[in-house]
Structures are given as C-alpha cells and as structure tokens.
Amino acid sequence: MWDLGAKLWASTPAAEQDDASVSYSPDVCNREEEKGLPIENSSSQPDENSEVDKDIQDGVREVEAVTLVWDTKSLILVFFFIYAIYTVDSMHSTMSSAFTAYVTSDFSLHSLTATTGILSNILGGLSRLPLSKIIDVWGRREGFAVMGVFLTIGLVMMAACNNVETYAAAQVFYWIGYTGIQYIVAVMIADATSLRNRGIVYGIVSTPYLFTTFAAGPAATNYINGPGWRWGFGTFAIVTPVMCLPVLLIFTLNKRKAKKSGTYKARPSSDRTIFQSLKHYAIELDVLGLLLICGGLALFLLPFSLYSYQAKQWRSPMIICMLVFGIIILILFGVYEKFFAPKSFLPIAMLSNRTVLGSSIYGALAFVSFYIWNSFFYSFLIVVNDLSISKAVLIRNIYTLGSCSWALIVGLLIRFSGRYKWLALYFGVPLSVLGVGLMVAFRQPDVNIGFIVMCQIFIALGGGTTVICQQVAVMAAVSHQEVAVALAIQYAFTSIGGAIGSSIAAAIWTGVYPARLQAYLPAESQANFTQIYGSIVVQSSYEMGSPTRDAIARSYGEAQRYMLIAATSFLAVGIFAVMIWHDINVKQKKQTKGHVF
Known part of the structure; x- marks a missing residue:
C-alpha cells in the first residue's frame, strides 16, 4: 500500500491513456445544439451516456442520474446559486480575515493571529478526505447540508466568543464547514461540466472576489467602528444557510425526477442496526x-x-x-x-499517479509559502504603512482580486489549447516566485507602498494560473468516480501546507519580533512592552514618526524579512513538482455524463 516508488514513474494510468483513444460523434453534438443544450462532451456511444453505471457508488450514481434528467433551466439555476454561494463565502471570508486581528487584540493576544489558524487548517483540510467518501457514498446533498451546519455553528460561536480559546474552537467548526462547502461545490461543478470547460467555470465562480474585495473593506470598517466584529460574524450566520438552501432544493427535486423516470434506483437497505452502521462507517471513514x-x-x-x-x-x-x-x-x-x-482514509494507490501527487505537492508548497508571507501582512499594512482598514483590506486582497480575474483567462486558454502544464511551468510558478522574492526587499519600513502593490500583482497573476492548472490537472488524471477523492487529496495537502506555513510564520514572528521590539523601544515605552506586543490597536495608536512607532515598524520589517525568505524558498521548490505532471489533452477526454456545460 505504501510502495509509491515503484509505481510513481510507471506507465500512464488508464485515465491518462493516449488522447486518440477517445472518439466523439459530431451528430450527437449537433442534435444537442439544436435543442439548445450546453452539452460539449456527448459520447459517440449513446448508450453509455443515457444510463447510470450500476457498479459505481451511490453518491456518484445519484449525481449522474440528476445530470441525465435535469433540463437547461435547472443547470443554469444551479450555476447561478453556486455563484451566489461563492459571493457570500468570499465576502465573509475576506471580512473574517480583517476581524481576526481585532478579535485576538481584544484579548491582548495579537501575536496568536497565526496560531488560531493552525488547528483549523489541519482539520479543515483532512476532513475533506472522509467527506469525499461521504458524498460518494451518501450523496452531494447530504454532505453539503452537514457542512452548512458546521459553518453556521462556527459563525455563531465566533460571534459569541469571550476568549481566544473559544474563538480558536469556533475557527475549527468554521473552517471545516467553510472548506467543506467550497470543496463540495467544486465537486458539483465537476459533476456539471465537461473537462475542457471546467477551468472556465472555476474561473467564473471565483469572480465574486472582484467586487467583494472592494466591498469587504468598508463593510469590515463599519462593523468594527459600529456594532462590532461580533455582529459581523452574526450577520453571516443568518445569511449563509439561507443562500445554501436553493442548491439543496434543486438537487432534491431532480433526484425525485430521476427516480420517477427510472434513471436512478436506490439500492436495497443494508438492514444493519444502528451500532453496526456506526461501526461500518467508522471503519469506512477511518x-x-x-x-x-x-x-x-x-x-x-x-x-x-x-x-x-x-x-x-x-x-x-x-x-x-x-x-x-x-x-x-x-x-x-x-x-x-x-x-x-481496515480501510485507509488516505488513498495511497491514487498517489502513485504522478499528476495527482505532483499537483498536490505543489499545492502544499504554495500554501506553505502563502501562509508564511500573508499571516501578518494585514497587520504590517496597518502598523508600518499606516493605512486605513479599507485600504489595508484592499491591498491585502490584490492577490485575490488579480488571481480570480486572471483565472478566467487561464480557463479560456486551457479550453482552446487543451493543455495546462505549460501555463503553470513557464508562467505561473516563475512569476509567483519573482513576486514573493521581491517582497524580501520591498516589504520594509520607508519603502513606497507601490512596490508592495507591484509584488502582489505578480503573485496574483502567477497564483491565478497555478490554482486553475493544478485543479484541472488532478481531475484530468482520474475518472469521474475518483474526482471527489482526487480533489480531497489535493485540498488535504494544501491545508496541511497552510498549517505548516502558519506554524513557521508564528515561530519566526514570536522568535524575532518581540526580541527586536524590546531592543528598539525607547526607554519611555519599555514599561508598555507587553501591551504593544499584544495588540495591533496599541501599536497603531502611536504617532507616525515617533520613536516608539519607528521602533515597532523596524521590528516588523526585520521579522518580515525572515518570513519572506522562507516563503520564497518553499515556493521555488514547487517547480519540480509541476515538472512531473502528465500534460493530458482535456479537449479529447470525456469524464462526465448527461446534460452538462
């Protein structure tokens, strides 16, 4: 099970066989176009595309039955409400990142900003592996509903927390739910699209960040200066579940339609007792x-x-x-x-596929790098550059803004070229490394903010390229039944990478910043060292140009230099992970069935 070495460089897996092995019927596509159906991947063998494979897992059978019976209206509505979910999620995730520094500062523990994300990153990432089994065995709807409950509980707990410990526990629920919903929605998109168009759709659903980036800063400012960050979390605890309900309803109605038409037939009950079922799923989910x-x-x-x-x-x-x-x-x-x-939750056999392994390793390294340089970036902008909350949120989200807008272009390039590896290898990774590397020199006190903006643009264009390419790569390397597991593996790697990055950032910060701060603070401020170290509000309360504010800024700059050197080093190694990808022609690979885009 663990012998990857002999398998990794083996011949191309069945899912990656020569492009010529897949054939298509122009007549089928033309007939669908005449009906106005957005089907791109109809097979030349109609019988394979008109019924559900009885040997696959129930969750996959269910979603294939749904895509076979739903109409264009249902497909458009699903995409519309998925877009709405991404809009709400992008808004509250962006605002939450701004709230975190103030939550920890309220409890005089600002330097725990990175720590609160470590455990939540681990659980949020690894939970997607058993979640992939849940949605494949039970169904997409069931997994989506459970993750919605987790997300709502996390938001309610964050709104009501009175200490960092409760906030950290809330972050665990929040991130399991948030990343779970993001993951299941990504799988739903894969279920409803052809492989060649998938990059475009992933690019489109990321575009809410183009406007929520501008809206989140003023909204966070209004909450912090008005009713408080608690009401910020409380608002989304109400809005988020409401926005998730329409997708559940559409899948439920079309499942009933599939049952009535005979396209989907539920398997007979297992007749297990409650205890036997608990034992069975405890083993299945490891x-x-x-x-x-x-x-x-x-x-x-x-x-x-x-x-x-x-x-x-x-x-x-x-x-x-x-x-x-x-x-x-x-x-x-x-x-x-x-x-x-008895059953390993980590599908080792799939990791012998070097495209799955390579894309997952690159994702992990990219997240290690991102979480190192991004952990205290917002605080740096507030304290060192003396920016308002709105401007700090905007600059911090240049990465999100640029990567999401560029991702749509990357999706189009993949659709028309049929290839993805060249984009990541020759453009995405090198530009990302350049952007992070330049910040070593430019993220320092007395450096014009324009240079930081330039670096963020480089990282955004590089990241927008690699994110889409690594997602398409991991899905192109497997069959439809394996898509959920393949994406879960990649997300698990990235989340563990995020946890490692947060740990490294916190270690560097707590090892460098307080020592430098104590050394540089003027004598009159030494008595306030603990308050200054523990709160971003106290740090930014000193007048710009004063000896104390200069000492704080200088300490920030020295800590940031070490963090950025580490971030650049991890990201540079990622180019070797991209080199081992197979470059599958997604224009000629059929993966999904039914009425898809």
Missing part, C-alpha cells in the same frame, strides 16, 4: 486514522507558535511534551495505516 493524524500534526505544529508564551520557552515541559507526543502519534499513525487499518 475515524481512528483521522484522529491520529490530526492530533499528531496539531501537537507537533502548535508549539512553534506557543513557545514564546512559556517562561522557559523551548525548554518548557509543556512544549517538549507536545513535540514528543506529536512525533510519537504521527509514527503511530503511519504504523496503524500500514499494518492495522
């Missing part, structure tokens, strides 16, 4: 393996951001115990998965 890897990673990564709060720092018994037990639990996870797990 609950023990999931708990081991989440616990091991959390115990190993959290000390890097918590050590500075201990009197003995790295020699603290708590820190040593967390590191030791984290390593032991990760070793136990490996032993359990290899020798004892």
